[in-house]
Amino acid sequence: DAKTTQPPSMDCAEGRAANLPCNHSTISGNEYVYWYRQIHSQGPQYIIHGLKNNETNEMASLIITEDRKSSTLILPHATLRDTAVYYCIVRVLDAGNMLTFGGGTRLMVKP
């Protein structure tokens, strides 16, 4: 079973920041937080991951609370192409450790 809880859907206006929350209250000390997204009719795409420090890359920022029980994925300037299902996953960083997907958050970016 997935170890994360996400809202089933969210809307965001084009050009605004999209903030996607994720609860992972049972996360273990050696588990990372990963985010993937899945655009319609495509395979999931890696976005970002982190352990306890905030992370930023060209796609998004990941903010992890100090107690690591929740996190927020931030898309700073959402575009229509960011419309997708976003999955928050916790996993141990290890060779070949599988991804356990939950239901994700369906983000709709509106003009």
Next chain:
Amino acid sequence: EAGVAQSPRYKIIEKRQSVAFWCNPISGHATLYWYQQILGQGPKLLIQFQNNGVVDDSQLPKDRFSAERLKGVDSTLKIQPAKLEDSAVYLCASSLPRDSGDTQYFGPGTRLTVL
């Protein structure tokens, strides 16, 4: 860099027929995964290979599903015989362990419809 390739993209069969899917991972990726994604749900792992050996097949319905990865590169997933509930998208992913956080790269998937 070429991504994960899968074929066919779409397949329609009748129940009790057989079907096979093919996956070519990213060059050099030792770990290969097959996931099943039923409409409206997140992907679920079916089987994981490390090179040509099976690491985890605990979620694979072995009475009808089989998979192989000969020579540690390409992989095939077979369903024989298919049931209506096998209608889903079958996703293949690959990763290079401990590279960039063991990120998994997914192919476009094969959409299977069983009538």
